[in-house]
Amino acid sequence: MPVFLDTNAPDFEDAFAALLTAKREDSPDVDDTVAAIIADVRARGDEAVLDYTARFDRLDLTADQLAISASEVDAEIAKVDDTDRAALEQAAERIRAYHARQIPEDARWTDPEGAELGWRWTPVSAAGLYVPGGLASYPSSLLMNAIPAKVAGVSRLAITVPTPDGVINPLVMLAARLSGVDEIYRIGGAQAIAALAYGTETIAPVDKITGPGNAFVAAAKRRVFGRVGIDMIAGPSEILVIADGDNDPDWIALDLMSQAEHDESAQSILITTDETFGREVAAAVEARLETLERRAIAGASWRDFGAIITVRDLAEAAALSNRIAPEHLELCTADPDALSEKITHAGAIFLGQWTPEAIGDYVGGPNHVLPTARSARFSSGLSVMDFVKRTTLAKMTPDALRAIGPAAETLARAESLEAHGLSVTARLRKLNR
Amino acid sequence: MPVFLDTNAPDFEDAFAALLTAKREDSPDVDDTVAAIIADVRARGDEAVLDYTARFDRLDLTADQLAISASEVDAEIAKVDDTDRAALEQAAERIRAYHARQIPEDARWTDPEGAELGWRWTPVSAAGLYVPGGLASYPSSLLMNAIPAKVAGVSRLAITVPTPDGVINPLVMLAARLSGVDEIYRIGGAQAIAALAYGTETIAPVDKITGPGNAFVAAAKRRVFGRVGIDMIAGPSEILVIADGDNDPDWIALDLMSQAEHDESAQSILITTDETFGREVAAAVEARLETLERRAIAGASWRDFGAIITVRDLAEAAALSNRIAPEHLELCTADPDALSEKITHAGAIFLGQWTPEAIGDYVGGPNHVLPTARSARFSSGLSVMDFVKRTTLAKMTPDALRAIGPAAETLARAESLEAHGLSVTARLRKLNR
Incomplete structure (x- = not known):
């Protein structure tokens, strides 16, 4: 069974912090x-x-x-x-x-x-x-x-x-x-x-x-x-689903298992505003785990790292999600676009109940190579940008050099980089001759 | 004195390869x-x-x-x-x-x-x-x-x-x-x-x-x-100047010294179509090295890692520059814009004789944190992009899921990821009911 958390519980903050910092992977030292x-x-x-x-x-x-x-x-x-x-x-x-x-x-x-x-x-x-x-x-x-x-x-x-x-x-x-x-x-x-x-x-x-x-x-x-x-060094896969009570528990269970089946170190988390729905999803997961081909892997991941968190409202859900900074985030709520505006850190967002994460793994269009282990706080999924680089360009005219060259001379002197300053001075001298 | 190379010389390729692979920095193991x-x-x-x-x-x-x-x-x-x-x-x-x-x-x-x-x-x-x-x-x-x-x-x-x-x-x-x-x-x-x-x-x-x-x-x-x-781990600074004979040797000498004065491990290279001009620049550097405040540092850098390369034409200059992939590249030629079109790898380009590299260090506008040690082949200077990250978005409708869901089911099966496929199948089943 996964861990069940409730933001109303007095020990929630400690339990959530433990979830955030759980070490899921022991890389062998090779x-x-x-x-x-x-x-x-x-x-x-x-x-x-x-x-x-x-x-x-x-x-x-x-x-x-x-x-x-x-x-x-x-x-x-x-x-x-x-x-x-x-x-x-x-x-x-x-x-x-x-x-x-x-x-x-x-x-x-x-x-x-x-x-x-x-x-x-x-x-x-x-x-x-x-x-x-x-x-x-x-x-x-x-x-x-x-x-x-x-x-x-x-x-x-x-x-x-x-x-x-x-x-x-x-x-x-x-x-x-x-x-x-x-x-x-x-x-x-x-x-x-x-x-x-x-x-x-x-x-x-x-x-x-x-x-x-x-x-x-x-x-x-x-x-x-x-x-x-x-590119990035990817860690085990993760999914966070934010769902209200108006969802099919089996769909959400399958979405959670679609990451759990990757790897025993994968992590699947459900945040819901409806505690009863959370228990229904947990039951649906158990049912699916009886027959899934990769039930040994998915079951271990769910048992060791799975979590179901009950929150007071969707604003609280978004705030927790931003602390998790999930690789994959499903928003299965009545107005997923409005909720997504509150999300500041996530690799990929899947909006609404008709967008299971697996669509993004194969045919959605966006990349499925995404930041794991909370690195969505500072990095992005793979993209065209990973295969291009930028060369900056600058071209001064005599007038431009007259306008900004003196500041460069001043700052070079302040930084004790004489040749930097002289390379500007020599040119200004010719212009001012 | 720096090394003098000429693309017409029979041993040029070996000498240039040695220049490219010279180890300029011994980082202590801390x-x-x-x-x-x-x-x-x-x-x-x-x-x-x-x-x-x-x-x-x-x-x-x-x-x-x-x-x-x-x-x-x-x-x-x-x-x-x-x-x-x-x-x-x-x-x-x-x-x-x-x-x-x-x-x-x-x-x-x-x-x-x-x-x-x-x-x-x-x-x-x-x-x-x-x-x-x-x-x-x-x-x-x-x-x-x-x-x-x-x-x-x-x-x-x-x-x-x-x-x-x-x-x-x-x-x-x-x-x-x-x-x-x-x-x-x-x-x-x-x-x-x-x-x-x-x-x-x-x-x-x-x-x-x-x-x-x-x-x-x-x-x-x-x-x-x-x-x-x-961000990147920066190595010692570098400048490559491509100049024809129609330049003031002292200006180019100062531009070369403006990187050499940073660090004994810095590297300054001149590529020119005019061998005589190259010798004039070398002489101008020696003259400047007699008085520069940081002459000990700049002199060591120029002696150990400086180079002046004579080429047949500017196309050859561009080709060598692309192999070097310099951090800073000055184009001091009659038509620097045309030459810059041939440049495929460089951190920053400074176009024309009125744009000494030092302008870019202070007041040009572009960033002066740039890729060193040939990493302009695959990376860019610091920018706003280093402080933002991208979240991808996908939202399916029932029709969209009907159109592309079956392909996801097929690929999930081919990759033996059953729960991935089932998360799509469960939704399609409801749609097709």
């Missing part, structure tokens, strides 16, 4: 192992990557087999049935349409002093995307990472996907094709991250690496950060 | 020390912060003296002379005007299936800004960090600035006042970062920490990353 793998890939290149792939994925390859060829991709894609293909195509189209609106605009203007100012956005040249292998190999995650990169204009997009025992996931190949991925390598783990960051004889280095992975992959991404850009 | 300080501040709060301040800054305080009061700020500001005050005010106004244009727009639209989609930007609630003390205490850097935060709408902006032996920098206090900083604490080092990230009895925790610092501060920022957001 940093030394990962450091050694990265150093080895830097030193021995392809040869090291091939050795690790033989050891960890039980797959003996030669360097020219590291890439999955276009004809192999064709052969795998041919195995996808029409229903799956149509679903993936619809998802790709909708994700592309949403992200196309995120392309940022350049700016250029002349200010009152005559200075031309502005900025320009350019895409990252080469990006690498890590795709987990085996059970956690999700074609939807490939779309969510690769499509924003291609929409941003990344010209070279490489993916690495381990294929333990040589088994390739046909839907992942189709997702790569639909996203416009340029290169696919059948490697994984820290060795794949090292190859993307530093390059090998076969794999050219990239400038930015995104995508989820296990503890080894996460540690490797942290290590290569600075050499390349990385 | 990670264990920093970990201990952070743990101590988490355990003992104010008391630990006060102990470290006594030890490192030779300053005995009580908890209620941690904050610099408004009347102390007033007293310090009164010491600033009118010229310095006017210069700082002009800089603040121009930085504010530039960054105000960066506020991103919300979006909301209805797609052909009837789904309402969009996103909304919200500011970080509380930000902390680290301001170095002593010699490297730059009021301009305070403006460059604090103004974007306030323009973004950060409601609580706290700064920490160490005051060794109790000495406060009046211009830093004025910069804080002009930027709208809400709280000022006279602490520094890893203990300041720990206090901002975790909070103490006196200092409430923040959600995001930005600002430059020494190796201890940088290591502490890395450690608290995840608990709070951080």
Whole structure:
């Protein structure tokens, strides 16, 4: 059973604080192992990557087999049935349409002093995307990472996907094709991250690496950060549902379980204005947990980290939600738009009872790579912005330099940076001659 | 003397590669020390912060003296002379005007299936800004960090600035006042970062920490990353000037020295189409190095990391520049705008001979916190975007769910995430009843 809280209870504040700070994940310390793998890939290149792939994925390859060829991709894609293909195509189209609106605009203007100012956005040249292998190999995650990169204009997009025992996931190949991925390598783990960051004889280095992975992959991404850009290091998934009593308890139960089934460390929380409804949802969860395929995982998550919180009103619900800063937030209330105006920190909001969170995982359009572990207080989900960067522009005229140069001279002197000031002085002297 | 390269030379590629990969900075490994300080501040709060301040800054305080009061700020500001005050005010106004244009727009639209989609930007609630003390205490850097935060709408902006032996920098206090900083604490080092990230009895925790610092501060920022957001970890400064022969060698020499004087690890590079002009600049640098106040620092930087590269034409210059991905790029050519179109990776571009880089450090308007060490390949300078985050929005109607829900069911099944699919199925079943 999850924990039941009530904001009217005298010990609520302590119990809520405990919920906020509960440590859900114990990451194994694999940093030394990962450091050694990265150093080895830097030193021995392809040869090291091939050795690790033989050891960890039980797959003996030669360097020219590291890439999955276009004809192999064709052969795998041919195995996808029409229903799956149509679903993936619809998802790709909708994700592309949403992200196309995120392309940022350049700016250029002349200010009152005559200075031309502005900025320009350019895409990252080469990006690498890590795709987990085996059970956690999700074609939807490939779309969510690769499509924003291609929409941003990344010209070279490489993916690495381990294929333990040589088994390739046909839907992942189709997702790569639909996203416009340029290169696919059948490697994984820290060795794949090292190859993307530093390059090998076969794999050219990239400038930015995104995508989820296990503890080894996460540690490797942290290590290569600075050499390349990385996306966030995602923690276990979370959902917060705010619901009034006018909802189907089974729908809400399924929404809570849709995150709980990801991972025993996932967290599902219901905040409701109706205590009775909260108990009905708890009962509906128990009923569903009798038959769900992933009931062992979902049950453990719900038992250890689930919570049902009764609040006095929706304003209180919003305030608690902002303290949680949830990755996914469902608003199942009569006027979800009005409630959403009160939300200041959340990765993604799903408005109204017809918008289960799972829509956002696949076909809604917005990205499903979202800030976890309360990081929605300061960060955003993956987007086109992760694959572009801004160059600022400034162009002075003689008049503009006359107008603002003296202030630069003054401040340079105040900061004891003489050459800074002299670079302005030399020019002003010529103008004032 | 700097290194002289020529793209016509047979060994150019090797020499240029060596220039690109030269290690300019040996960061001391202070990670264990920093970990201990952070743990101590988490355990003992104010008391630990006060102990470290006594030890490192030779300053005995009580908890209620941690904050610099408004009347102390007033007293310090009164010491600033009118010229310095006017210069700082002009800089603040121009930085504010530039960054105000960066506020991103919300979006909301209805797609052909009837789904309402969009996103909304919200500011970080509380930000902390680290301001170095002593010699490297730059009021301009305070403006460059604090103004974007306030323009973004950060409601609580706290700064920490160490005051060794109790000495406060009046211009830093004025910069804080002009930027709208809400709280000022006279602490520094890893203990300041720990206090901002975790909070103490006196200092409430923040959600995001930005600002430059020494190796201890940088290591502490890395450690608290995840608990709070951080900005980039900046490396030593760099400038690349692309100039044709039609420039004053002394101006270009001063521009090169304006970065070299920052730090012995700074790097200044000139790329020119005119070999003779390159030699004239080198001579002008030597002349300036005889009198510059910071000639020891600037001279060491120029000797160890400076370079003058002769190229065949400007297209080649742009191609080399893109491989360098410089923090600061000056284009001193007849048509700098045309040349800038060929630049794909740079933190900031300064167009034409009337735009010395120093203008951008103080009063141009664009931010002077920029990506170093080739990270302009994948990252941008500090901006309003660093203090806001995006929440994505999705709202389905029954019709929209009918149109796209089946694809979500299919993909959930393909990924073996049953509850995801059932959360859609349950709703579609009601619609199709």
